[in-house]
Amino acid sequence: MYTVILNGSPRKNGDTIKLLNMIIPKINGDCKIINTFFLNVSPCIDCRKCHTSDSCSINDNMPAFLEDLKSADNIIISSPLHYSMLSGNLLSFFSRFQYLFVSKNIRKDPNFDMKRKRGYLILTGGGATKDFSPAEKISRLILRELNASLDRVLKYTDTDKFPLKDFDYFEEEKKLFIYNEIEKFTSKINTL
């Protein structure tokens, strides 16, 4: 089983990566994390070259990332909540999935091949706006381009009061709650 995690947190030691570090060892098989904030990948400029040709006008590493994503069994989108949405750099990265949409639906490429996958979402938030539904809705849409469903969402909603860097000092009850959420999340992934 191969799982690719697309992490959009700009904080190298932030809450999202702390949560991922607790989750990754519990996922069976191979796991790769792609930190989209630190990539040199440009957003789609809607030049429409891909409407008529099997290539993208932007010359960067995105084709290799797409090949990797295509081969995965599981895709995990992982992001801090920014204004109830996925982080901007993740949305920028995902804009390049337009190439996939166009290949399948506009150019109707007979060689277009996208195996069925399972999709997951991890969100952390700690602001006043506790509405995670816009990020969830858009993740479902994005995963569809990779032929993935959204099978389970893990939300950690109070990083303002309980930042995960302080996990070791949390009360036992809080720790157990988090372990439990992680267990439910990873056992769903591991049922493949």
Ligand SMILES: Cc1cc2nc3c(=O)[nH]c(=O)nc-3n(C[C@H](O)[C@H](O)[C@H](O)COP(=O)(O)O)c2cc1C
């Ligand atoms: C620009 C911005 C917008 C944010 N918007 C929200 C929000 O709408 N709701 C929320 O609960 N937290 C919001 N937050 C707080 C972050 O989601 C929270 O601190 C998160 O856990 C940080 O994760 P990280 O350390 O991995 O970056 C926002 C933070 C930033 C920087």
